Amino acid sequence: MKFSTLLSAASLISLCISTITVAQDKHFTISQIKTASELRDNAMEGTMAWDILESITTEVGPRFPGSEGDKLAVKWAMKKFEQLGYDKIWKEPVPVPVWERGIGTGEIVSPFPQPVHLAALGFSISTPKGGIEAEVIHFKTIQDLSNAPEGSLEGKIAFISHRMKRAKDLSEYRKAGGARRIGAVEASKKDAIGIIIRSLGTDDHRNPHTGGQRYQDGIKKIPAAALSNPDADVLVRQFERGLPVTFKMNLQNKDLGQSVTYNVIGEIKGSSRPDEVVVIGGHLDSWDLGTGAIDDGAGIAISMEAGRIIGNMKNRPARTIRVIAFAAEEIGLYGGREYARAHKGELNNHIIGAESDLGSGRVWEFSPGVNESSLPVMHEIHNVLKPLGIKWGDNKGTGGPDIGPMHRAGVPALNLQQDATNYFDLHHTPDDTLDKVDAKDLNQNVAAYVTFSYLAADYDGRFDGK
Amino acid sequence: MKFSTLLSAASLISLCISTITVAQDKHFTISQIKTASELRDNAMEGTMAWDILESITTEVGPRFPGSEGDKLAVKWAMKKFEQLGYDKIWKEPVPVPVWERGIGTGEIVSPFPQPVHLAALGFSISTPKGGIEAEVIHFKTIQDLSNAPEGSLEGKIAFISHRMKRAKDLSEYRKAGGARRIGAVEASKKDAIGIIIRSLGTDDHRNPHTGGQRYQDGIKKIPAAALSNPDADVLVRQFERGLPVTFKMNLQNKDLGQSVTYNVIGEIKGSSRPDEVVVIGGHLDSWDLGTGAIDDGAGIAISMEAGRIIGNMKNRPARTIRVIAFAAEEIGLYGGREYARAHKGELNNHIIGAESDLGSGRVWEFSPGVNESSLPVMHEIHNVLKPLGIKWGDNKGTGGPDIGPMHRAGVPALNLQQDATNYFDLHHTPDDTLDKVDAKDLNQNVAAYVTFSYLAADYDGRFDGK
Numbered sequence: 002m003k004f005s006t007l008l009s010a011a012s013l014i015s016l017c018i019s020t021i022t023v024a025q026d027k028h029f030t031i032s033q034i035k036t037a038s039e040l041r042d043n044a045m046e047g048t049m050a051w052d053i054l055e056s057i058t059t060e061v062g063p064r065f066p067g068s069e070g071d072k073l074a075v076k077w078a079m080k081k082f083e084q085l086g087y088d089k090i091w092k093e094p095v096p097v098p099v100w101e102r103g104i105g106t107g108e109i110v111s112p113f114p115q116p117v118h119l120a121a122l123g124f125s126i127s128t129p130k131g132g133i134e135a136e137v138i139h140f141k142t143i144q145d146l147s148n149a150p151e152g153s154l155e156g157k158i159a160f161i162s163h164r165m166k167r168a169k170d171l172s173e174y175r176k177a178g179g180a181r182r183i184g185a186v187e188a189s190k191k192d193a194i195g196i197i198i199r200s201l202g203t204d205d206h207r208n209p210h211t212g213g214q215r216y217q218d219g220i221k222k223i224p225a226a227a228l229s230n231p232d233a234d235v236l237v238r239q240f241e242r243g244l245p246v247t248f249k250m251n252l253q254n255k256d257l258g259q260s261v262t263y264n265v266i267g268e269i270k271g272s273s274r275p276d277e278v279v280v281i282g283g284h285l286d287s288w289d290l291g292t293g294a295i296d297d298g299a300g301i302a303i304s305m306e307a308g309r310i311i312g313n314m315k316n317r318p319a320r321t322i323r324v325i326a327f328a329a330e331e332i333g334l335y336g337g338r339e340y341a342r343a344h345k346g347e348l349n350n351h352i353i354g355a356e357s358d359l360g361s362g363r364v365w366e367f368s369p370g371v372n373e374s375s376l377p378v379m380h381e382i383h384n385v386l387k388p389l390g391i392k393w394g395d396n397k398g399t400g401g402p403d404i405g406p407m408h409r410a411g412v413p414a415l416n417l418q419q420d421a422t423n424y425f426d427l428h429h430t431p432d433d434t435l436d437k438v439d440a441k442d443l444n445q446n447v448a449a450y451v452t453f454s455y456l457a458a459d460y461d462g463r464f465d466g467k
Numbered sequence: 468m469k470f471s472t473l474l475s476a477a478s479l480i481s482l483c484i485s486t487i488t489v490a491q492d493k494h495f496t497i498s499q500i501k502t503a504s505e506l507r508d509n510a511m512e513g514t515m516a517w518d519i520l521e522s523i524t525t526e527v528g529p530r531f532p533g534s535e536g537d538k539l540a541v542k543w544a545m546k547k548f549e550q551l552g553y554d555k556i557w558k559e560p561v562p563v564p565v566w567e568r569g570i571g572t573g574e575i576v577s578p579f580p581q582p583v584h585l586a587a588l589g590f591s592i593s594t595p596k597g598g599i600e601a602e603v604i605h606f607k608t609i610q611d612l613s614n615a616p617e618g619s620l621e622g623k624i625a626f627i628s629h630r631m632k633r634a635k636d637l638s639e640y641r642k643a644g645g646a647r648r649i650g651a652v653e654a655s656k657k658d659a660i661g662i663i664i665r666s667l668g669t670d671d672h673r674n675p676h677t678g679g680q681r682y683q684d685g686i687k688k689i690p691a692a693a694l695s696n697p698d699a700d701v702l703v704r705q706f707e708r709g710l711p712v713t714f715k716m717n718l719q720n721k722d723l724g725q726s727v728t729y730n731v732i733g734e735i736k737g738s739s740r741p742d743e744v745v746v747i748g749g750h751l752d753s754w755d756l757g758t759g760a761i762d763d764g765a766g767i768a769i770s771m772e773a774g775r776i777i778g779n780m781k782n783r784p785a786r787t788i789r790v791i792a793f794a795a796e797e798i799g800l801y802g803g804r805e806y807a808r809a810h811k812g813e814l815n816n817h818i819i820g821a822e823s824d825l826g827s828g829r830v831w832e833f834s835p836g837v838n839e840s841s842l843p844v845m846h847e848i849h850n851v852l853k854p855l856g857i858k859w860g861d862n863k864g865t866g867g868p869d870i871g872p873m874h875r876a877g878v879p880a881l882n883l884q885q886d887a888t889n890y891f892d893l894h895h896t897p898d899d900t901l902d903k904v905d906a907k908d909l910n911q912n913v914a915a916y917v918t919f920s921y922l923a924a925d926y927d928g929r930f931d932g933k
Contacts, residue, residue, distance in 0.1 A: 059704040062581035069580075114535075115528035115758070118897060206672050207757075207897035231900040235758070238525040238901075291673075292581070292701070431584060431673035434697035435704075 028378040033459055037385045037452045040310065044448035045389075049309065051440040053081065053302035054361075058292045058435040065289040066329035067099030067260040074285050075263045078301070078326045082267030085309040087324070089270070092263035095328040095339040099260045100124045102211075102289055103253035105226065107197070109236060110134060112244040117232035119197065120209035120290060121252045122181060122225045123332060124216075132251030133158070133195055133224070139240050143179040147187050154193035158248050159184070161198040162237050164230075169365070169422050177201050185225040186217045195224045195250060199233035204426035207231055211288055212429045213332060224252045262286070262328045264336045267305070269312040271320040271458060278323040279458045280354035280412075281307060281450055284330035284337075284403055291433030295424065298435075300357035301326050303443060307450035311458070318458035320352060327403040330358070337403025341410055348410050353457050353464050355415040356401025357446060360428075361438040362420035364449040368394030370414035372466030379415075379464070382456045389448055394418060413464035415457075417449045494844040499925055503851045503918045506776065510914035511855075515775065517906040519547065519768035520827075524758045524901040531755040532795035533565030533726040540751050541729045544767070544792045548733030551775040553790070555736070558729035561794040561805040565726045566590045568677075568755055569719035571692065573663070576600060576713040579705055583698035585663065586675035586756060587718045588647060588691040589798060590682075598717030599624070599661055599690070605706050609645040613653050620659035624714050625650070627664040628703050630696075635831070635888050643667050651691040652683045661690045661716060665699035670892035673697055677754055678895045679798060690718045728752070728794045730802045733771070735778040737786040737924060744789040745924045746820035746878075747773060747916055750796035750869055757899030761890065764901075766823035767792050769909060773916035777924070784925035786818060793869040796824070803869025807876055814876050819923050819930050821881040822867025823912060826894075827904040828886035830915040834860030836880035838932030845881075845930070848922045855914055860884060879930035881923075883915045 029037075057077060064074035075092060082090040100123065107119040135158045140146040142163045161184055165177035180198045188196040200210035209229045216222045228236065239246055265285060271277065283300020287293025308324040311317060328336035337356075341348070353371070367386055369379040376396060383393055399405050400414025408414040427433045457464075495503075523543060530540035541558060548556040566589065573585040601624045606612040608629045627650055631643035646664045654662040666676035675695045682688045694702065705712055731751060737743065749766020753759020774790040777783060794802035803822075807814070819837070833852055835845040842862060849859055865871050866880025874880040893899045923930075 055704065059701060059708075060579045062579070062701070073580075113526045113528070114539075205898075205900075205902045207674055207900065208672070231758075231898070231902050234900070234902055235525060235528070238521065242525075292697075432671075432697070434671075434673065434700070436671045436697050436700055 028381050028460065029456060033456065034385060037456050040455055041385060041389065041448045041452040044310065044444055044451050048306050048444045048447040050302040050306040050443040050447050053305055054294060054298045054438060054443065055435060056081065057298045057301060058294050062292045063289050064285065064287050064293060066097045066262050066286045066332050066335065067257065068289065071262050071286055075265055078265035078285055081305060085305060086312050087267035087269060087308065089268040092265045093340065093343060094261045095264055095336050097260055097262050097329045097332065097335050099257035101255040101257055103255060105252050107226065107248065107250040109239060110247040110249050112242060112246065113239055115235060117235065118207045118209055118229040119226040119232065119250065120211045121254055122211055122214040122227060124214065125225045125252055125254055126222045127253045128195065128224045128251055132249050134247060134249040135194055137246045137248045143184060143187060146184065149191050152192050154188060154191035157193050158195040158197060159188035159193045160236060162233055163199060165201050165203055165425065167203045167422060169420055170418065171421065174201065174425060181212050181227065182214050185214055185223050186220050189221050189223045193223060197226050197228055197248065197250065200227045200230055202230060202425050202428060202430065205230055206432060208430040208432050210429045211290055224250070226250060226252060264328050264340055265326040267308060267324045269308050269317070269322040272317040273319040275321050277320040277350050277352050279320055279352050279454050280323050280325060280404065281454055282325035282327055282403065283357050285326040286329050286331055288331055288429045290429065290431045292435065294433050294435045294438055295360040295427055296429065296433055297358045299361040299438060299443065303357045303446040303450055306447050307454055310451050311455055318455050320458035322454050322458055330403055334402050334405065338406045341406035345410070348407055348412050351407060351412045353413040353415060354400045354404040354407055355417055355453065356404045357417065357450065358401045359419040359421050360424040361442050362422065362424060363442050363445045364389065364391050364417045365420050366394040366418035367391050368398035368416040368418060369396055370398035370400060370408060371396065371464040372413065374466050375464040378460060378462065382453055385452055385456065386449055389445055391449060411465060415453060417453065494847050494926060495922060499922065500851060503922050506921055507851060507855065507914045507918040510776065510910055510917050514772050514910045514913045516768040516772040516909040516913050519771055520760060520764050520904060520909065521901060522547065523764045523767060524760050528758045529755050530751065530753050530759060532563045532728050532752045532798050532801065533723065534755065537728050537752055541731055544731035544751055547771060551771060552778050553733035553735060553774065555734040558731045559806065559809060560727045561730055561802050563726055563728050563795045563798065563801050565723035567721040567723055569721060571718050573692065573714065573716040575702060575705060576715050578708060578710040578712065581701060583701065584673045584675055584695040585692040585698065585716065586677045587720055588677055588680040588693060590680065591691045591718055591720055592688045593719045594661065594690045594717055598715050600713060600715040601660055603712045603714045609650060609653060612650065615657050618658050620654060620657035623659050624661040624663060625654035625659045626702060628699055629665060631667050631669055631891065633669045633888060635886055636884065637887065640667065640891060647678050647693065648680050651680055651689050652686050655687050655689045659689060663692050663694055663714065663716065666693045666696050668696060668891050668894060668896065671696055672898060674896040674898050676895045677756055690716070692716060692718060730794050730806055731792040733774060733790045735774050735788040738783040739785040741787045743786040743816050743818050745786055745818050745920050746789050746791060746870065747920055748791035748793055748869065749823050750802065751792035752795050752797055754797055754895045756895065756897045758901065760899050760901045760904055761826040761893055762895065762899055763824045765827040765904060765909065769823045769912040769916055772913050773920055776917050777921055784921050786924035788920050788924055796869055800868050800871065804872045807872035811876065814873055814878050817873060817878045819879040819881060820866045820870040820873055821883055821919065822870045823883065823916065824867045825885040825887050826890040827908050828888065828890060829908050829911045830855065830857050830883045831886050832860040832884035833857050834864035834882040834884060835862055836864035836866060836874060837862065837930040838879065840932050841930040844926060844928065848919055851918055851922065852915055855911055857915060877931060881919060883919065
């Protein structure tokens with residue numbers, strides 16, 4: 002590069018810097034930005050998130066809403082908040098329906114007999130004792146099943162073989178999700194006696210992905226299960242032979258009625274405006290098959306640790322950090338909905354909310370859900386997060402599943418979107434275990450949460466336009 | 468490079484070539500080498516090995532010796548040899564003990580209750596009905612267990628947490644193998660009532676690795692199981708808390724006495740010396756948990772396809788290619804031992820043998836087990852295999868597990884050693900399924916087998932020094 006060119010470049014850079022300085026309002030002081038940057042960098046150096054996750058997966062394990070594991074998890078969370086030095090710790094009741102998985106076996110009976118691995122979808126009814134055996138009708142998508150003629154599945158088992166693709170975000174999960182969520186209803190409308198689907202998952206292991214599904218009033222409930230992906234492959238290959246396929250499955254589950262579980266909450270008091278809260282969290286419950294490491298022990302560990310770090314600051318931010326370990330997310334956002342209901346009168350003091358619930362991959366996108374007038378300040382917060390490899394998304398964030406209900410009631414939200422590329426290899430399977438988690442990835446998540454939480458809690462204004 | 472240097476290099480190369488020409492006897496004609504090279508290259512372009520493997524995994528699946536699946540497998544192999552145009556097809560009886568896996572559940576009872584995934588090791592006896600519950604004593608290696616004082620495990624369950632490492636060859640499997648093979652005997656010597664081991668596997672999935680083990684006469688039989696690796700991790704982490712660990716396991720298996728299964732054999736007749744045979748093969752049986760894709764459907768597919776290709780040649784090699792689908796390898800080489808016994812009088816006509824039984828990874832090493840005098844000809848065969856990325860190993864090959872017995876009786880052998888780097892992720896687990904196999908890798912294996920088989924079958928001499 003020639004000297005004159007260098008000079009021009011330098012002038013241009015200096016021009017740009019001036020332009021930025023002029024163009025943006027400063028919503029934070031140099032000192033606040035410095036503090037936030039230090040919090041960020043220190044978290045990248047190391048946090049206790051891994052230890053918290055190690056603790057819940059080792060000492061609690063599976064914690065399906067209303068189960069013994071769930072009760073242990075509530076005790077664990079109360080104790081963990083205490084160990085981490087939180088100022089105020091309490092739990093709030095959440096009524097839940099309780100379901101328990103029993104026997105779940107399946108086999109291809111003909112043309113070529115083979116046992117398969119399957120798992121009942123959540124709240125699936127049982128088959129009659131000993132199981133059901135019937136011809137299988139193969140649909141490639143939930144749409145194909147929905148388009149089948151009325152009555153065409155009488156006495157049959159429906160099978161949806163739609164294969165979920167890998168993606169960094171939730172787009173493919175959303176596309177494939179219908180088969181699990183409404184498959185039983187759609188199949189029953191055509192008089193099927195059961196439904197099996199290829200797991201909503203991107204892995205090739207013999208571990209089926211369970212997950213939520215809903216029956217519909219007025220539509221007969223039928224048993225519903227997911228096959229592991231290699232087993233769905235075998236079934237498809239048998240169909241390719243052009244012969245009728247017969248399948249047997251035996252699901253014995255229990256509906257245990259109503260129970261109560263708890264949202265567990267820990268607070269780090271704000272220094273000057275303690276009644277105003279920044280909410281972060283994850284969900285405490287997990288599916289029964291795995292140990293809830295990535296779904297959502299990671300979110301619990303990340304948010305508890307972000308709170309702990311702020312609690313240890315010499316000069317805490319103005320507002321309170323409220324960390325919520327939400328109950329019963331997996332079975333229908335019971336904790337998030339109950340929290341929004343119970344705190345309806347105080348939501349005006351909930352300045353912003355963000356839940357971590359997409360595994361343990363690094364945060365790569367920053368998508369607020371705030372009043373347009375607050376976008377400049379969100380951009381300033383995002384600027385501090387940029388060195389973590391986080392890009393700006395859009396203003397359509399809803400804060401994560403359990404923040405959703407309060408967001409819909411007017412509470413601003415932020416999505417610190419995680420990289421979900423490998424998430425659906427493990428999601429809702431027995432393979433959701435600690436060994437899949439990288440401690441450094443957790444640190445990056447903590448860095449994002451602690452930086453955002455500090456700045457949001459110390460910011461003078463609000464994010465809802467009020 | 469300068470012109471003069473180029474010249475010198477050229478002279479040196481030409482000198483080397485002359486030296487090689489002089490130094491080695493030519494055991495094959497140019498035409499034989501050309502034919503072998505064409506067989507090799509054509510196989511790399513595409514084979515039917517994948518289709519054969521697709522067929523056995525789809526139409527048969529698990530085929531534990533003596534089971535219904537095993538009977539189907541014998542029928543499948545007879546029919547497949549026929550479909551592939553083999554000249555002579557027959558089966559030879561192999562008496563086997565029959566064992567059947569039943570319930571296999573485990574849970575950590577204290578200090579932190581969690582269910583675990585485990586699988587009984589082969590031929591494990593059952594626990595009493597309802598299972599056994601006892602304190603667990605943790606050993607890091609089988610050696611540590613063997614070194615424990617007499618009587619020190621009275622009423623306890625032994626746990627070996629040795630972690631198997633990843634390797635391209637069998638070295639790490641051999642190192643870790645003792646825990647599975649003799650763990651129950653060693654634990655019983657110290658009066659343990661059961662043993663659980665970390666799976667001999669390199670994966671992190673919730674699928675335990677079963678496998679062979681032996682009880683010893685005079686030593687009380689105790690139930691033995693392998694935990695999946697993530698479950699072994701949890702158990703180790705609970706031990707790290709320093710509290711006593713209690714475990715419950717319930718294994719209900721059946722000893723079904725004696726039965727008969729079959730070695731299934733197909734021959735491609737030699738053109739001029741049909742009574743002399745080159746033996747290749749794999750084993751037809753598999754563990755019950757998976758579908759025997761890599762262990763050893765792959766070996767069956769590779770060897771059946773190599774034979775088929777030679778069967779389709781216009782000018783077949785002098786000797787016969789005998790492809791053996793060995794029975795009951797997994798439970799103790801029953802098929803290989805019975806074959807060597809039944810053919811004791813004809814082993815002199817078994818020119819050389821090679822079994823494919825290390826998955827579906829590419830062949831990377833060529834290790835004969837021949838008379839020293841035959842090494843030059845083996846080097847010539849190896850030269851034709853070199854373009855497949857296969858290096859020379861040593862002269863310690865034993866031909867694979869089922870060739871072993873005839874090799875020990877004097878039959879020369881060849882190991883076309885496969886890359887086992889990922890083999891022990893899947894070995895003996897439910898995850899041994901077709902989707903794990905790369906068709907191109909199978910083609911490379913076929914290329915190696917067909918090239919070797921053709922040259923060995925068309926070679927004028929023998930490999931045993933006679």
